[in-house]
Amino acid sequence: MLIDKEKCIGCDECHPYCPVGAIAAMEWEGRSVSEIDQVGCVECGCCYKRSGVCPVDAIYMPKLEWPRSIREPFSNPHIKHPSTTGQGRGTEEMKTNDVTGRFPFGVAGVAVEMGRPGVGTSFRDLQTVAMAIARLGVEFEPNNPLAELMVDQKTGKFNEAVLNERVLSAIIELKIPVGKLKEVLAVIKEVSAKIDTVFSLDLISRVHPDGITPALAIAKEAGFSPRPNTKTNVGLGRPLFKEA
Amino acid sequence: MTHTLHRQGSVEDLHEDYVLLIRTSRFVNHEGSEKTMQQIWEVISHYEQDLVNFGNHNPNWDGGELYDMEALKKAKSRIIHVVFKDRERIKACLKEIKERDFGISTVVSGLCGETEKICAEIGIAPHTVNYSLGIHGRTERLPKGETLEIHTMCGHAMVAYNLIGHMVKEIRRGKMTCMAAAKKLSRMCDCGIFNTYRAEKLLRKMTTEHSE
Numbered sequence: 001m002l003i004d005k006e007k008c009i010g011c012d013e014c015h016p017y018c019p020v021g022a023i024a025a026m027e028w029e030g031r032s033v034s035e036i037d038q039v040g041c042v043e044c045g046c047c048y049k050r051s052g053v054c055p056v057d058a059i060y061m062p063k064l065e066w067p068r069s070i071r072e073p074f075s076n077p078h079i080k081h082p083s084t085t086g087q088g089r090g091t092e093e094m095k096t097n098d099v100t101g102r103f104p105f106g107v108a109g110v111a112v113e114m115g116r117p118g119v120g121t122s123f124r125d126l127q128t129v130a131m132a133i134a135r136l137g138v139e140f141e142p143n144n145p146l147a148e149l150m151v152d153q154k155t156g157k158f159n160e161a162v163l164n165e166r167v168l169s170a171i172i173e174l175k176i177p178v179g180k181l182k183e184v185l186a187v188i189k190e191v192s193a194k195i196d197t198v199f200s201l202d203l204i205s206r207v208h209p210d211g212i213t214p215a216l217a218i219a220k221e222a223g224f225s226p227r228p229n230t231k232t233n234v235g236l237g238r239p240l241f242k243e244a
Numbered sequence: 245m246t247h248t249l250h251r252q253g254s255v256e257d258l259h260e261d262y263v264l265l266i267r268t269s270r271f272v273n274h275e276g277s278e279k280t281m282q283q284i285w286e287v288i289s290h291y292e293q294d295l296v297n298f299g300n301h302n303p304n305w306d307g308g309e310l311y312d313m314e315a316l317k318k319a320k321s322r323i324i325h326v327v328f329k330d331r332e333r334i335k336a337c338l339k340e341i342k343e344r345d346f347g348i349s350t351v352v353s354g355l356c357g358e359t360e361k362i363c364a365e366i367g368i369a370p371h372t373v374n375y376s377l378g379i380h381g382r383t384e385r386l387p388k389g390e391t392l393e394i395h396t397m398c399g400h401a402m403v404a405y406n407l408i409g410h411m412v413k414e415i416r417r418g419k420m421t422c423m424a425a426a427k428k429l430s431r432m433c434d435c436g437i438f439n440t441y442r443a444e445k446l447l448r449k450m451t452t453e454h455s456e
Contacts, residue, residue, distance in 0.1 A: 201378060
């Protein structure tokens with residue numbers, strides 16, 4: 001996003017709308033105007049159409065060139081990813097698991113929501129986490145929009161050109177045999193000390209007929225404290241996926 | 245997207261925060277689902293007075309009007325989001341959706357124990373659960389308390405920490421009511437999952453109990 005300094009009246013109304021605090025006042029031709037720090041801006045559009053806050057329409061979206069162009073679809077939930085043609089940072093994950101069967105019994109889903117909540121992340125930090133996890137020989141989700149930016153799925157290495165790009169959030173998604181979960185969670189815990197951002201961590205598990213989700217016990221053993229609130233797919237989708 | 249997970253707050257507060265998310269799968273049953281989704285909105289409209297918020301993540305949203313139920317009943321919806329503050333009302337809505345057997349995947353975001361009880365009470369066996377294993381990394385970069393609780397009601401992070409702080413200042417200056425501020429914050433989240441009712445309560449707490 002950019003601000004047309006000729007139009008800007010320096011009211012500062014747009015400043016609080018920026019999730020990453022990238023808008024500040026500056027002196028320009030003897031008056032105060034607002035400016036968006038291009039390093040920090042994640043192209044989320046909060047200061048633009050989403051809020052419609054600017055009283056003089058001084059804020060505008062320029063045509064974004066590669067690699068900066070990847071910021072917008074990861075940060076603005078309205079924008080479709082060119083690779084997946086879907087919106088948002090992730091996939092249908094467990095929301096449609098009753099019809100897709102993506103996470104069957106014996107398989108756990110893990111999602112590392114980098115930059116969330118509200119801090120943002122660089123692709124360098126994304127790579128740090130992806131590479132740490134990749135060493136365990138896991139499979140990253142091919143339908144996630146990160147997949148096309150990863151040059152090597154086996155190492156978790158990203159395209160060098162995107163490493164300094166920043167987004168509001170991106171999700172490293174993987175599915176693993178439940179037996180491998182403890183090891184993966186240990187690596188995630190370890191790598192959390194090596195990044196300059198936060199992440200929210202998800203664990204997906206099929207519910208057994210007796211109501212038990214074995215993955216949850218493993219997460220607790222690994223030292224994680226699940227929050228009291230969850231997302232539960234209640235199995236009303238049809239046709240119901242039939243597990244072997 | 246896991247935008248309805250990771251909502252922060254005490255168990256007591258989360259008793260007033262349930263999101264019903266209904267969506268088609270682009271791989272399985274999206275084709276030809278338009279009428280079914282409209283019928284689901286019709287069912288949801290029976291509960292309109294119980295709803296805290298609702299929306300459908302409309303890609304054509306342009307910063308204009310917020311959602312209205314009549315428009316949604318005729319819209320092309322890929323996803324339906326509805327927020328309840330009362331577990332009995334979400335239970336009633338879920339029961340009706342189950343009985344109509346629309347065949348569209350349905351997700352309840354909320355307290356795990358309560359969700360399990362709701363499912364048992366209406367004869368549903370939970371299929372898959374997504375657990376929140378918390379926030380990790382540089383957590384010292386996060387705001388504390390109510391600001392984080394309000395922010396996490398929009399999982400896409402469209403409700404900036406600074407905007408919440410700005411609203412608190414406006415309320416303290418007498419320029420805005422807590423409800424008006426909650427609605428203004430809610431407007432940033434066009435999925436319609438922001439719990440305006442809870443946000444108002446939290447803003448009231450922030451502006452009456454604390455001094456920054």
